[in-house]
Amino acid sequence: MTDRIETERLILRLMRRDDAEALLPLFGDPVFIASFEATPFDLDEMEAWVERNLVHQAANGVGLYTVVLRSAGLVIGDCGLEWIDIDGEPVAELGYDIRRDHWGHGYATEAASAIRDHALHVLGLPRLVSLIQVGNAASMRVAEKIGMTNAGALNRYGNRYFRYELRRPDPAAGG
Numbered sequence: 001m002t003d004r005i006e007t008e009r010l011i012l013r014l015m016r017r018d019d020a021e022a023l024l025p026l027f028g029d030p031v032f033i034a035s036f037e038a039t040p041f042d043l044d045e046m047e048a049w050v051e052r053n054l055v056h057q058a059a060n061g062v063g064l065y066t067v068v069l070r071s072a073g074l075v076i077g078d079c080g081l082e083w084i085d086i087d088g089e090p091v092a093e094l095g096y097d098i099r100r101d102h103w104g105h106g107y108a109t110e111a112a113s114a115i116r117d118h119a120l121h122v123l124g125l126p127r128l129v130s131l132i133q134v135g136n137a138a139s140m141r142v143a144e145k146i147g148m149t150n151a152g153a154l155n156r157y158g159n160r161y162f163r164y165e166l167r168r169p170d171p172a173a174g175g
């Protein structure tokens with residue numbers, strides 16, 4: 001797995017076990033976590049979440065990066081890929097989270113664009129999806145801004161999601 005992806009304002013670096021504390025301002029925030037219809041994490045839950053990502057990464061060679069704001073040297077989010085299964089088919093899901101005091105500056109869009117480009121052009125994946133809970137307008141907007149389109153709704157984990165999708169342009173088709 002590429003250990004570092006840089007953008008104009010952000011560094012996406014491999015997640016580390018000790019990032020749990022820096023990610024707690026995201027997942028411990030009741031407003032942030034409401035997007036997942038969950039309750040705020042404590043440090044133990046945050047550590048377990050990070051551990052799941054590290055296990056996924058070790059097994060699959062892709063995972064969520066820790067997003068660092070260059071100007072402040074501050075962890076402001078996570079963004080990356082996870083393999084999930086939809087209708088028996090493995091697909092790479094692009095995910096992104098930003099801490100609330102940094103929302104609205106285009107950081108999710110900047111991080112997700114970098115992961116999109118890496119996935120399509122470095123990893124050579126033909127297709128990306130994002131499962132976004134119906135009602136998460138900010139996340140849908142990010143998906144649209146990076147070129148994904150709404151491919152319909154599905155039920156999963158007891159929730160209703162929109163499946164946003166992006167396919168690698170076919171050079172033969174001039175795209």
Ligand SMILES: CC(C)(COP(=O)(O)OP(=O)(O)OC[C@H]1O[C@@H](n2cnc3c(N)ncnc32)[C@H](O)[C@@H]1OP(=O)(O)O)[C@@H](O)C(=O)NCCC(=O)NCCS
Binds near residue numbers: 132
């Ligand atoms: C979704 C999330 C990652 C967006 O992060 P961000 O850095 O603020 O995103 P950006 O600034 O790149 O873009 C947000 C866009 O959503 C728009 N937006 C924000 N709130 C909105 C709302 N309630 N309704 C419609 N659009 C909204 C913003 O105006 C912006 O679009 P614009 O550039 O056209 O104005 C952040 O809100 C978050 O972490 N939420 C909680 C976790 C989450 O939902 N993760 C995604 C799971 S699928």
